[in-house]
Amino acid sequence: MSKKYNAVANAEQSVSSTFVKGAAILTVSMIIVKVFGLLDKVILADIYSMFGDSLASMGVGIYNNAYEVFVVIFTVATGGLPIVISRLISENMTQKRYKDVKLVHRISIPLFAIVGLVCMLAMVAVSFPYAFYFIKSPYAIYAMIALAPVILFGCLTSIYRGYYEGQRNMFPTAVSEVIEAVVKLVLGALFAFLIMKYGMEHYRATGSFLFINFGNNHIDAENTILAFSVAGNICGISIASFCSFLYLVLKYKIGGDGIPAEYLENSVDARQKRETFAIIVKTALPIVGGALVMSIGSLIDAVIIQNVLFNLAGTNAKALFEQYKAYYPPEVFFGGKGNGFTIHTRLWGCYGASLTLMQLVTAVTQVFGSSAMPNVTSAYTKGNKAELKTSIETVLKMTMMFTLPMALGLSVLAHPVMNFIYASPDLVNIGGNVLTLMGITTIFTGIITPICSMLNGIGRVKLPMILYTICMLVKIGTSWIFVSMPEVNIQGATAGSLISYALICVVGMFLLVKYSGIVPNFFSTTIKPLIGAVGSSAVAFFVNKLCEGHMNHRLSTIIAIVAAAVIYIAILLILRTFSAQEVRILPKGEKIAKTLEKLHLIG
Numbered sequence: 001m002s003k004k005y006n007a008v009a010n011a012e013q014s015v016s017s018t019f020v021k022g023a024a025i026l027t028v029s030m031i032i033v034k035v036f037g038l039l040d041k042v043i044l045a046d047i048y049s050m051f052g053d054s055l056a057s058m059g060v061g062i063y064n065n066a067y068e069v070f071v072v073i074f075t076v077a078t079g080g081l082p083i084v085i086s087r088l089i090s091e092n093m094t095q096k097r098y099k100d101v102k103l104v105h106r107i108s109i110p111l112f113a114i115v116g117l118v119c120m121l122a123m124v125a126v127s128f129p130y131a132f133y134f135i136k137s138p139y140a141i142y143a144m145i146a147l148a149p150v151i152l153f154g155c156l157t158s159i160y161r162g163y164y165e166g167q168r169n170m171f172p173t174a175v176s177e178v179i180e181a182v183v184k185l186v187l188g189a190l191f192a193f194l195i196m197k198y199g200m201e202h203y204r205a206t207g208s209f210l211f212i213n214f215g216n217n218h219i220d221a222e223n224t225i226l227a228f229s230v231a232g233n234i235c236g237i238s239i240a241s242f243c244s245f246l247y248l249v250l251k252y253k254i255g256g257d258g259i260p261a262e263y264l265e266n267s268v269d270a271r272q273k274r275e276t277f278a279i280i281v282k283t284a285l286p287i288v289g290g291a292l293v294m295s296i297g298s299l300i301d302a303v304i305i306q307n308v309l310f311n312l313a314g315t316n317a318k319a320l321f322e323q324y325k326a327y328y329p330p331e332v333f334f335g336g337k338g339n340g341f342t343i344h345t346r347l348w349g350c351y352g353a354s355l356t357l358m359q360l361v362t363a364v365t366q367v368f369g370s371s372a373m374p375n376v377t378s379a380y381t382k383g384n385k386a387e388l389k390t391s392i393e394t395v396l397k398m399t400m401m402f403t404l405p406m407a408l409g410l411s412v413l414a415h416p417v418m419n420f421i422y423a424s425p426d427l428v429n430i431g432g433n434v435l436t437l438m439g440i441t442t443i444f445t446g447i448i449t450p451i452c453s454m455l456n457g458i459g460r461v462k463l464p465m466i467l468y469t470i471c472m473l474v475k476i477g478t479s480w481i482f483v484s485m486p487e488v489n490i491q492g493a494t495a496g497s498l499i500s501y502a503l504i505c506v507v508g509m510f511l512l513v514k515y516s517g518i519v520p521n522f523f524s525t526t527i528k529p530l531i532g533a534v535g536s537s538a539v540a541f542f543v544n545k546l547c548e549g550h551m552n553h554r555l556s557t558i559i560a561i562v563a564a565a566v567i568y569i570a571i572l573l574i575l576r577t578f579s580a581q582e583v584r585i586l587p588k589g590e591k592i593a594k595t596l597e598k599l600h601l602i603g
Helices: 007-011 015-051 055-079 081-094 098-134 138-166 171-206 218-255 261-266 273-324 330-334 343-382 385-412 414-421 425-457 463-483 489-516 522-547 553-574 580-584 589-598
Strands: none
Touching: 015 055, 015 171, 015 218, 015 343, 055 098, 055 138, 055 218, 055 273, 055 343, 055 425, 081 098, 081 138, 081 273, 081 343, 081 425, 098 138, 098 261, 098 273, 138 171, 138 218, 171 218, 273 330, 273 343, 273 463, 273 489, 330 343, 343 385, 343 414, 343 425, 343 489, 385 414, 385 425, 385 489, 385 522, 385 553, 414 425, 414 553, 425 463, 425 489, 463 489, 522 553
């Protein structure tokens, strides 16, 4: 076992320091991962723009369609498993039941492997009816099948990520995620470009691609080659997922399990395997259920939105044509030459392009949820109210300090940001309209995951499932109403999300206060970051307006973002948002804290 890693010593550190350290590690890795993920989609969209002006949104639409069923099945396979393992490991570490820690890990290996294999086969089986009948997008079938191996490797990866996170060691998870992101970006972009280049050249020369003869049906040829190109990009994801799993296995084999031999020898005997297995299943079911409800709701939402758009195009294509004729040729709306219309898939692609930016924010707040779980569980298990209050307030403050400025910034700079990263006019303009409202929605989608993680941490594992169920029912109903309006169409999907997530955030926070017995300091954790976010987003908006037209649009966007960041930090310091203890945790934090104390800028 490596002498550098001692999970027992790590578990004995203070809750505040371990949370901030763990959250910082995962935040940095998640930012890297999401930036690389964003680059992957941007590069993919730009690759398709090289071969045709309107291919970018179609490619992104196929890509997003491939993920809809995948997310549901992946949630069944992995949605609650890292959380379950993390919670059980943290609980046993707190109780010094080190033999149970090892037993939980041993049992999880065959269990997760079987679940991953079954779910991978289910993904392949479900792909065909979903693509052809549910969303009426047959071009998505190849990408859906290419995604199947990710489920198996993701499930195996969860074994080790949950184990380390339960020991408050976020480093292995962070490294594995970065490895996955880098391999995915490089191989995915390479495969997508080569297939697109070879496919288009071969079609122009022979009228066929992969033994499929298209003749003069240029639209079907483009869409088919596009579909295989997206599948090639996703093959890079499957390989990346395997590389991530391989790293974690080697890390565990070489670095050890983090429990020194003397602690293991002095530990009480482990529970029976049957009892531990029952605990894992009992703990997993409501957690997986909550995540599953959320993902199934999103799947139903996606099916409804695309079918409503499909029907809207069938009954009122002229209304959509008048709105979007500047971006797409008539056959996209009306069909032609043996092809059906594809406007529903393209609008879904524009929505997905905006959703990627929102997920950049929410992915980081999921990190806060992962880091909060072992700390909240530990404090609640010990019955330490003061520690529990500190942990909950730290999670809320960190989440709000990150989410609020990013969310409001995305809203006020929606079109400049979309124009900064995408080259295709339809993604920039249609996606920009979607992102304006989606930015506000990000506030609520960002905070709900940490709230549900803390509810899990205090043992209320059934409540998140109930909250997610309510959220999805409201979202499906409101999205249906708004999207069916011809003048609103795809933008209605965001309105449904805003209403539903705002509702469950309020309810979830009320339940957390009720069952934890802790009333957080909302002025410190929420109001202060909100004041800073409103001020900084206003600065971003006006600086961008002043600069645009006088310089390159990307440069004006960068200047606006930098100005907003400076103002935001200044407002937080003026409001004395940070405590001396929080600042001291940072690198060279002691010196920074002393300086800020002299200036009366920290509490």
